[in-house]
Amino acid sequence: MAATQTPSTAHACCAIEHTEAVENYLKAIYALTARGESASTSAIAERLSVAPPSVSAMIGRLRESNLVEQAAWGHILLTAHGQVHARRVVRRHRLLETFLHRVLGLGWDEIHAEAEVLEHRLSEQLEDLIDAALDFPDRDPHGDPIPGKTGPHHESEEFALASAVRGDRFLVERVSDRDSAALRRLAELDIGPGVELDIEQLSPDGGSLQVRAHGQGHLLSAHLVDAIGGHVLSPTDTAQS
Template sequence: MIAQTARSAQCCEIAHTETVEDYLRTIFKLAGRGLAVTTSALAEQLGVSPPTVSAMLKRLEASELIDRSAARSIVLTPHGDRHATGVTRRHRLVETFLVEVVGLDWDEVHVEADVLEHAISERLENRIDTLLGHPTHDPHGDPIPPRDGEHVESWAAALGSVPSGSRFRVQRVADDDSNALRYLAERDIKPGAILEVMSREPFNGPIWVTVGARSHALGLTLADLVHGETA
């Protein structure tokens, strides 16, 4: 049974259940990373079958939350984007609250926020925002959409694309893999860290980086989770 969210969306024909909000936020996330939003990509991200995704996409399209007329990609309508941005804002505020107030580690909060993002009221959301001092980014470096105004969801270059000899400032780290987050944190690779890119092994070998006085070898899969700019 699909659980009902604590919020209502009177402007939509579709009930904004947890499942609906999960779909909207996932579409928002994939599009923000510049990835093609397809049925198979959503199925992989959400851990459901492609037929299940197709059925939900029909409902979202009927409610004018998504547009599937674009070739081979699903796009949020302005209406859908507004709801997706709201869910994303709650998710990232909750992650920040769980780290800064509750004391959880950054690799623990994504799953918890997946649950709590559907349950908090607008009043509680605003109180959390005020308590935290209106943060602009969550613990992973993801920008927190403002309550009002424009929001730009963009990703800087991945560490895996940076040439040897570069200084690299970490801005964002993809938060899908808690084990990867834990591994990176143990090596002080978090938003704000400055890395020295020392060398790249051939044939898709690891990238050697120095953080402070320590050197680490990062495989390309891991390095591509870390985004930032040359410093």
């Protein structure tokens, strides 16, 4: 007579477990949709190194939990609810990266992988303690903004270094955290958030770039260029606005 624990007509708000897999899917969708449009099944599959049907199945489960909705055929979006959860995961990830870097001295190129596995097991209490121990940082070592516990959050919107042209002065604001080889190389060159680059030469193939940083010239491969984001600081730009 009494209602069972799973009334089928219920709102099904938090019916799904917050498993590692679920968190990874939410994070992937968040990352793919952060800069603009919706995520596709295949993009999620690629990002998570998983087969497309696995994504379809998971999306089905996430949709039933109101974490995700499908605007049109194959266009996947996070609901407001899903965004809250995704941001919590991102927050834990970036706090962990900062902690591992500042407190344990882990290299720039190593923190992402470690944070990736620990983020799913970080209790709220530990999250708060780490946040406080770091004096409430708002950017991780790669320059990505750390979401607050609640409230709105915007991923930083910067331009790719690839969009700069010869003569520009470019302020590096973030580097990709997912490419450890590139990070290792950039660490060697001492190029990271806050560093200014003078664009000296564009290679004809359109990929690599000759830049000057800390007074030294470097040829950055297309691979490295893609890992760098920031803003152009050309004189016209700074004067204009």
